[in-house]
Amino acid sequence: MLLDQLPTGQRAEISAIDWSVLPADEGKRLRALGVDEGASVTIRHRGIFFGRDPIALSIGRMTVAIRRVHARAITLRAPDAAPETIA
Template sequence: MLLDQLPTGQRAEIAAIDWSVLPSDEGKRLRALGVDEGASVSIRHRGIFFGRDPIALSIGRMTVAIRRAHARAITLREPKFGAEAAE
């Protein structure tokens, strides 16, 4: 599932990011904000404009606004809980 398809409030883990589709300066900014593989994220809310931009992304204790185009470059997996996380 891509990040822009994640239902609001549901938590997921970033599995991969296609950095090649993002301008390098924007990729650096996202990494500096903690948007990288393995990070746990959820969508707090979506914008009201056409295309529902921007997306308010909760990552750690921060809320970061990202463009929908950036969210389409991020692939998710469901987070591991309990004993599965220790493996």
């Protein structure tokens, strides 16, 4: 599953990132924010406009806004059968 397909409030782990589709400076910024293989992520909110951009992503104790095109480069491990929801 790709990150942009993850339901809001459900936790998953990043299994792979296709760095080749991201510009080098944007990939460097994402890594600096902790977006990398093995990180646990949750989608907190999606944008309200056409395309649902940006996506607010919880990673660790931070909330990071990323573009949907970046989220499509991130592959997740299958989420747990019982999703963790955020109140």
